[in-house]
Amino acid sequence: MTNYKELLSKINTFVFDYDGVFTNGIVFLMNSGEPLRTANVKDGYALQLANKKGYRILIISGGRSESMTNRFKLLKIKDVYLGVEDKIKVYHEYLEKHGLKSENVLYMGDDIPDYEIMKDVGVATCPADAAEEIKEIAHYISHQSGGNGCVRDVIEQVLKVQGKWLNDDAYKW
Helix, strand or coil, X not given: CCCHHHHHHHCCEEEECCCCCCCCCCCEECCCCCEECCCCHHHHHHHHHHHHXXXXXXXXXXXXXXXXXXXXXXXXXCEEECCCCCHHHHHXXXXXXXXXXHHHEEEECCCHHHHHHHHHCCEEEECXXXXXXXXXXXXXXXXXXXXXXXXXXHHHXXXXXXXXXXXXXXXXX
């Protein structure tokens, strides 16, 4: 089997699940019913940097809340699909719309709804605390758990392999 780091040189698109990847999977429910999630600023830094460098970033999540939408607006991430029931369908439509190939996509997911996409992408990754079935098919399991910098981990690795990590634009938001 190919070392996953060799595959990182082909990546031009990042696709992420939300709950369990950007968060630790714990959701507090407000009296209004609105879910309250935490976010890791290091993940946010890496996302905005990858976006600035021209990588495509796609979020596909079954979850939905105004706070999720607002966070991605602040980070200038435009391709955000929330409340998705059929992730693989949205993923394939996105690839077709943008003329992308699966071999150029890195996906990070943590649970069974991510399984089909992970089997289809060039590099399948997951947080340290992902479901066992997901870990079994991942090319890479981050040393970080969901909500604790696993997104930063994979973005940083791709940018380093491609020589785009500590360039001039890395020092500004």
